[in-house]
Amino acid sequence: MKKIVSIVCSMLIMSVILTACKKTPIDNPQPVQQELITTIRLNVTNSSGFNKSFNYKVLNGFNSSEPGIKLVEDVELLPATEYNVEVTVLNEADTPAQNITDEIISENTEHLFLHQSLPETGAGSIAFSDGNKDDNGAPFNRTVKFTTGAAGDGTLIVTLKHQPTNKNANTPDEAGGETDAQAIFPIYLK
Amino acid sequence: MKYVLLLVLLYTVVPAHAQQDCKLNINVLVVEKHTGQPLFPVVVHIDELNATYETNEKGRVELGSICPGKYNFHFHSDGYEHYAEQVTITSSTELKFKLSHIEGVLDEVTIADAREQTLLQAKDGMDSKQIAANSGKSLGDMLQAVNGVTVISNGATIAKPVIHGMHSNRIVMLNNGVRQEDQQWGGEHAPNIDPFLANSLEVIKGAASVKYGTDAIGGVILVEPAPLRATQGTDAELNLAGLSNNRMGVASAMVNHNFKKLTPLSIRLQGTYKKGGNYRIPGYWVANTGVEENNYSAAAAWRKQHYGAEVFYSHFNTNLGVYRGSHTGNEADKLAAVNSDTPLVPADFTYELKRPRQHVEHDLGKAKMYLESSLGTWHATYAYQQNFRQEYDVQRVETDRAQLNLTLNTQTFNLNLEHRQIWKLKGEAGFDGIYQENFIQNGDRVFLPNYRSKGAAAYLIERYRAHDWTFEGGLRYDYRWYEAFNPEGSKQQVVRYEYHFNNLSGTFGATKKLSDKWQLSTILSNAWRAPQANELFSAGLHQGAARIELGNKNLQPERSYNLNIESKNTLGKKLSTEISLYTQYIQNYVYLEPGADLLTISGYFKTFNYQQTNAQLSGTDLSAMYNWNAYLKSNFMASFLFARNVTAHDWVILMPADRLSLSTTYTRDISPGLKECYISADAKFVFHQWRIPANFDQVDFPRPPAGYFLADVSVGTTLEAGKQPLYMSLTVMNLFNQKYRDYLDAFRYFINQPGTNVVLRVRVPVSFNNKKSS
Numbered sequence: 001m002k003k004i005v006s007i008v009c010s011m012l013i014m015s016v017i018l019t020a021c022k023k024t025p026i027d028n029p030q031p032v033q034q035e036l037i038t039t040i041r042l043n044v045t046n047s048s049g050f051n052k053s054f055n056y057k058v059l060n061g062f063n064s065s066e067p068g069i070k071l072v073e074d075v076e077l078l079p080a081t082e083y084n085v086e087v088t089v090l091n092e093a094d095t096p097a098q099n100i101t102d103e104i105i106s107e108n109t110e111h112l113f114l115h116q117s118l119p120e121t122g123a124g125s126i127a128f129s130d131g132n133k134d135d136n137g138a139p140f141n142r143t144v145k146f147t148t149g150a151a152g153d154g155t156l157i158v159t160l161k162h163q164p165t166n167k168n169a170n171t172p173d174e175a176g177g178e179t180d181a182q183a184i185f186p187i188y189l190k
Numbered sequence: 191m192k193y194v195l196l197l198v199l200l201y202t203v204v205p206a207h208a209q210q211d212c213k214l215n216i217n218v219l220v221v222e223k224h225t226g227q228p229l230f231p232v233v234v235h236i237d238e239l240n241a242t243y244e245t246n247e248k249g250r251v252e253l254g255s256i257c258p259g260k261y262n263f264h265f266h267s268d269g270y271e272h273y274a275e276q277v278t279i280t281s282s283t284e285l286k287f288k289l290s291h292i293e294g295v296l297d298e299v300t301i302a303d304a305r306e307q308t309l310l311q312a313k314d315g316m317d318s319k320q321i322a323a324n325s326g327k328s329l330g331d332m333l334q335a336v337n338g339v340t341v342i343s344n345g346a347t348i349a350k351p352v353i354h355g356m357h358s359n360r361i362v363m364l365n366n367g368v369r370q371e372d373q374q375w376g377g378e379h380a381p382n383i384d385p386f387l388a389n390s391l392e393v394i395k396g397a398a399s400v401k402y403g404t405d406a407i408g409g410v411i412l413v414e415p416a417p418l419r420a421t422q423g424t425d426a427e428l429n430l431a432g433l434s435n436n437r438m439g440v441a442s443a444m445v446n447h448n449f450k451k452l453t454p455l456s457i458r459l460q461g462t463y464k465k466g467g468n469y470r471i472p473g474y475w476v477a478n479t480g481v482e483e484n485n486y487s488a489a490a491a492w493r494k495q496h497y498g499a500e501v502f503y504s505h506f507n508t509n510l511g512v513y514r515g516s517h518t519g520n521e522a523d524k525l526a527a528v529n530s531d532t533p534l535v536p537a538d539f540t541y542e543l544k545r546p547r548q549h550v551e552h553d554l555g556k557a558k559m560y561l562e563s564s565l566g567t568w569h570a571t572y573a574y575q576q577n578f579r580q581e582y583d584v585q586r587v588e589t590d591r592a593q594l595n596l597t598l599n600t601q602t603f604n605l606n607l608e609h610r611q612i613w614k615l616k617g618e619a620g621f622d623g624i625y626q627e628n629f630i631q632n633g634d635r636v637f638l639p640n641y642r643s644k645g646a647a648a649y650l651i652e653r654y655r656a657h658d659w660t661f662e663g664g665l666r667y668d669y670r671w672y673e674a675f676n677p678e679g680s681k682q683q684v685v686r687y688e689y690h691f692n693n694l695s696g697t698f699g700a701t702k703k704l705s706d707k708w709q710l711s712t713i714l715s716n717a718w719r720a721p722q723a724n725e726l727f728s729a730g731l732h733q734g735a736a737r738i739e740l741g742n743k744n745l746q747p748e749r750s751y752n753l754n755i756e757s758k759n760t761l762g763k764k765l766s767t768e769i770s771l772y773t774q775y776i777q778n779y780v781y782l783e784p785g786a787d788l789l790t791i792s793g794y795f796k797t798f799n800y801q802q803t804n805a806q807l808s809g810t811d812l813s814a815m816y817n818w819n820a821y822l823k824s825n826f827m828a829s830f831l832f833a834r835n836v837t838a839h840d841w842v843i844l845m846p847a848d849r850l851s852l853s854t855t856y857t858r859d860i861s862p863g864l865k866e867c868y869i870s871a872d873a874k875f876v877f878h879q880w881r882i883p884a885n886f887d888q889v890d891f892p893r894p895p896a897g898y899f900l901a902d903v904s905v906g907t908t909l910e911a912g913k914q915p916l917y918m919s920l921t922v923m924n925l926f927n928q929k930y931r932d933y934l935d936a937f938r939y940f941i942n943q944p945g946t947n948v949v950l951r952v953r954v955p956v957s958f959n960n961k962k963s964s
Contacts, residue, residue, distance in 0.1 A: 026629040026640040027675045028684055034593050034635050035586050037791050058791040059680075070789060103587055110586075162519070162586065165534055173526040176534045178584065179519030182793045 037100060039090040040158055040183035042075070044146070046083045056158075056183030059093065072185060079151040079189040086143045087113055087158060089181060104160070105142065108134035111180075112164045113141040114172055116157040117187075123152025124189055138167040154187040212257035212859065215282045220249045220265060223288040231655075232267040232289070240318050240389070240416070246706065247657075262421065265289055274420065310653075310662045310699035311713055312754045312770050314338065314811075315392035318416070321385065322953055323904070323919065326431035326440045326464075329385045333411065336393050337827045338770070338811040340846040344734065345937040346436070346469045346944045347481050347510050348380045352934065353395055354772065355807050355831050355845045356408025359722050360748075362398075364412045365554060366502055368573040369403065371600035371626065372552050375722045377936060378734055382506045382552035382577065384485035386429060386442040386462045389416035395811070396772055397717030397752035399695040400649055400664035403622055407717045407750045407776065418456035418491045418500070419448040424958040435923075435947035436479070437539065438466025454492045461486040467541040468511075472929045472945040477537035478511040478544050496562040506552040511543040515940050517584060517733050520793030524736040528892060528939045546733070549580040549592070566609035575600045583635065583733065595631040600624065617652035628723065639676035639687075639727050645669060651697075658703040666695050670720050676727050687726075691747050693718040707760040715752045721745035725780050725800045734936055738788055742800040749777045763817070770811045779805035781835075781842065784889045798889075804836040807845075824854045832881065840883045843890070846934055847879035847897070860907075867907040874900045879933045895938055898930035906951075917953040922946065 039057040044050065057071040077083065091098040104111050111134075117126040126148055131141035165176030172179060220232045228249025235242045238261050243251045258280050265273040270289040277285060314336045316324075324332045330349030333339045341349040342357050350357050358377065363370040365383050372382040392412040394402075402410045419425070424447045431440040442462040449455045464483040468475045487504035515535040518524040527534050556573040576599050580592035606620035622645070629640040651664035672689040699713035728741040752774040760766045782798040809831035816824045828850045833842040855870035879894040886893065906919030927946045931938040 026627055026642065027686070029630055029640040029675055029677055030632040030682070031630060031634050031636040031677060034583065040791075058789060100586075107586055163514075163584065165536065172522065176526075177519075177523075178517065179523050179792045180586070181791045182520070 036091045036093055037089055037181045038092045040181055041088045041090060043086045043088065044083050054185060056185060057092065074188055075156060075185045076188045077148050079148050081148050083146040085146050089160065108140045109136050110163050112139060112161045112167055112175055114159040114161060114175060115141065115144055116171060118155040121149065123150040124154030124187055125149035126156060126187065148189050151189050156185040156187050158183045212255055214256040214258065214279060216253040216256050216279060217284040218251040218253065219284060219286045220245050221286065221288055223290040229267055229289060232265055235264040237262040310660065310701055310711055311398055311715065312395040312756050313392060315390060318389045321388055321391060325429055325951055326433055326949060329381050329383050332385055333391060337813050338395055338829045339393055340934065342377060342934045344378045345476065345479055345513055347479055348378050350380055351411060352846055353393060353409035354809060355833050359405055360408040360719060362402045362406040362410045364410060366415055366556065367571065368554060368556050369602055371575050371598060372577040373579055373596060373598050375724050382550055383413055384462050384506055387415050387460065387487060388413045390414045396754050396774065397715045397750045399717035400651060400666045400697045403647060404668055404670060405719045407719050407748060418458055418489060419446045422448050422450050426956040428954045430952045432950045433947055435944055436466040436469035440464045454494050456491050458489040465541065468537055468539050469944050471942040472927050474533050475537040475539055476533065476941060477514045477535040479513055480541050480543050481510040483508040497560060499559040502556040504554045509543055509549050510547060512546045513937060516937055517546055518736040521736065521795055522793055533941050545582045545584045547582045551578045566607050569606040571604045573602045593635040594637060595634055598628045600626045614654050615652050619650040622647040636730050638723050639674045641672060641674040641723050643670065643672045660701040662699045664697045668693050674723055674727060691720045693747060709758045711756045713754045717750045719748045721780060736795065738795045738797045739782065740797055740799045745780060745800060745802060746778045748779055751775045765814065765816050767814045773808035776805045778802040803838060805834065805842055806836050807831065807833045821858050822856050827851045841881040843883050848877045850875045863910050865908040865910060870904045872902040894933040895931035898928060900928060901925045915955060919951045921949045923949065
């Protein structure tokens with residue numbers, strides 16, 4: 001019986017020692033949202049002095065049971081006009097807000113901006129041209145020329161793809177890879 | 191393929207003169223030393239055959255097809271001295287062994303046969319021969335050879351066992367007698383155990399909380415190493431395997447030693463290295479699916495007549511890639527990938543691993559002592575485990591950092607008394623304690639909260655054995671306490687949650703020997719499981735599934751009530767059958783219910799909420815073995831499962847489909863140097879799973895894949911050069927390079943299962959003369 005008691009006691013002491021000496025503070029976990037994007041911003045300019053920004057912003061969404069809060073600005077442009085458009089990507093959940101665009105430019109061979117217009121032609125549509133290229137000379141399309149169609153309403157979808165399998169694609173499905181961010185802007189040409 | 195033909199030719203050309211050598215019949219009789227009474231039940235273990243038998247009521251064990259040679263017999267019986275003897279067998283004979291009674295001693299199952307007495311539960315498993323025939327596979331894949339066990343997988347590299355439709359945290363794995371705690375809750379978290387450690391794998395099907403504690407709702411998997419050497423000397427074994435499909439090489443070595451000058455001390459060292467590259471599905475390489483593993487373990491035991499101790503340490507280390515195309519950015523990306531017939535991510539062969547990948551290290555240290563006293567045998571076991579899991583996500587910015595660094599520390603303590611027989615009752619009682627911490631590193635991906643857990647339990651299991659009846663009953667009381675620290679809201683304020691669970695579980699079983707050839711068992715058992723942190727608190731994107739899972743803080747423990755009826759029948763010399771019928775009612779069964787679509791900046795995701803319902807899982811496992819003649823053997827297995835959501839009057843989603851398998855083996859000795867040559871063909875048919883819930887299309891797309899048929903062939907032989915045996919085998923898996931998908935594979939949305947895989951295996955046991963002993 002003495003042996004049993006000594007065995008159990010020695011084990012107990014061992015476990016207490018091990019428990020005592022490995023103290024990790026676990027009561028204050030500080031996880032972060034990895035590489036969060038909240039906002040896609042279109043900076044639209046043209047030779048006639050037009051200069052406006054339009055934001056598409058989703059806060060939340062991940063890591064909460066609440067649906068994302070979506071803030072979208074209407075894109076009002078003139079029909080049958082050319083505009084130069086530059087896309088910037090931000091994380092506005094952090095203060096100060098982080099501009100992620102430079103990161104994406106430095107990884108431009110791994111990224112692709114896609115611009116889609118609904119309808120594709122006619123009233124309320126936009127045609128895209130002169131998208132800029134990545135370091136390998138493949139499409140990157142962070143800066144692009146918009147040519148608006150006839151007066152009307154439409155939709156513009158801007159998608160940022162990560163590691164696309166097809167850099168020459170015109171739609172997200174053709175591009176493959178992973179969707180990093182997608183903005184859907186209402187378009188009003190009048 | 192050339193080799194296969196060559197060997198087939200060999201079989202037909204070489205005149206097969208049957209060896210009379212290995213046809214000896216040995217009758218073993220075990221009696222009491224002074225009275226000469228036959229003893230039953232006596233556990234008889236034979237080292238060289240690596241087999242364990244039990245005497246019948248006449249104190250006999252009949253051994254057939256024995257080769258001449260030296261054999262070490264070990265005998266254990268309740269209240270008798272452990273007895274070992276070496277016997278040289280030259281002809282068919284009867285061997286009589288006498289055991290002497292000692293006061294106050296129970297069977298010390300620890301010494302020669304590592305198999306602990308388990309409950310009268312539906313058991314099945316794999317012996318060392320079967321394990322060797324499957325070497326190179328992961329533990330999960332290997333276990334598919336057991337009837338009623340399937341896998342849930344992520345392609346060819348991550349496989350987790352599923353028992354009767356249940357997996358992950360509904361299954362307890364015992365690694366060398368210690369509850370493996372390796373964050374097994376995730377679908378892509380494969381068990382971190384080196385299969386080369388195992389000398390036997392045992393699967394207990396059905397609820398088994400009483401003996402194994404919480405979570406054992408689906409069953410228990412026991413990974414048992416071979417016992418350490420009981421006799422002086424040194425032996426070693428080398429295992430090599432090469433797999434063509436992913437150009438994988440596996441090498442594993444083990445050395446055992448028992449000291450001459452220090453007879454109580456035995457030691458073992460063991461290590462495994464494994465490396466494979468991208469695997470191949472018919473027509474394509476699968477990007478980023480390499481795997482690398484290196485594991486080692488050491489064990490030492492100090493054994494005296496009535497007491498002893500052992501220490502064991504194992505380290506498991508793996509790096510594995512995850513198919514890039516299985517991580518998609520949103521629902522639309524996923525649908526595009528699903529609708530593509532070809533893998534969207536092209537690849538060539540490489541051993542290189544890119545993101546997404548996983549790195550896991552699992553350390554387990556164990557100390558165990560046992561002691562025989564007038565009450566019975568005491569066992570005290572303390573174990574410390576650390577599981578460190580890193581996940582490297584696809585990143586926009588080059589970084590060396592893992593996005594998830596999870597550490598799970600677990601300490602377990604068990605005190606167990608196998609009391610000596612009192613009247614006709616034999617049994618055990620004990621106490622279990624567990625302390626656990628799981629935490630991330632600051633700056634990790636938002637995933638699940640840090641938590642602490644403590645648990646304690648007490649149990650009693652008694653067995654009553656009469657003429658041809660055995661009854662067994664057990665009771666256990668568990669208490670479990672949890673605290674979790676969950677960052678919530680936009681400010682990520684840490685909120686503390688506390689949970690208390692306590693439960694009583696029980697088991698009752700009866701076995702009746704209707705005759706020498708027919709045994710019938712009925713077992714009622716019960717188990718429970720506390721909800722896990724991921725089920726309570728998940729609030730994030732599940733990358734491999736492109737969906738958001740939301741925890742439910744109000745989940746109640748699951749309770750399961752299991753009824754199992756089993757019949758084992760030997761019909762004549764040729765046919766034996768096993769039929770097992772089971773039904774299991776699970777109260778508060780946790781499952782994922784589809785919720786609203788959620789908009790994020792990446793687009794829409796489907797969301798799923800953890801909910802509870804009552805479920806009833808019923809099914810059957812059937813197997814039959816038929817010996818056509820002395821050389822030709824067939825084995826048929828079938829398993830069917832009906833999983834109902836009782837509350838909703840509907841099927842439960844994601845349950846394994848019914849399956850049938852038939853394997854036929856022809857074994858023959860060709861010459862003294864070429865023994866046990868075998869050629870075998872295995873066919874497996876898995877049905878289409880049509881038992882899906884009515885709302886399946888809202889939850890998942892596409893519907894479960896079609897049924898499939900797989901064929902494997904294998905040839906093998908034992909080469910004997912002098913006294914040195916060498917086992918080798920060549921197996922072709924998925925012989926016809928079948929294109930198929932499996933419903934329980936997470937990659938079924940994107941790609942087919944692996945194509946043909948040719949595996950060459952070599953096993954060399956080495957026995958040293960004991961002259962060099964230290």
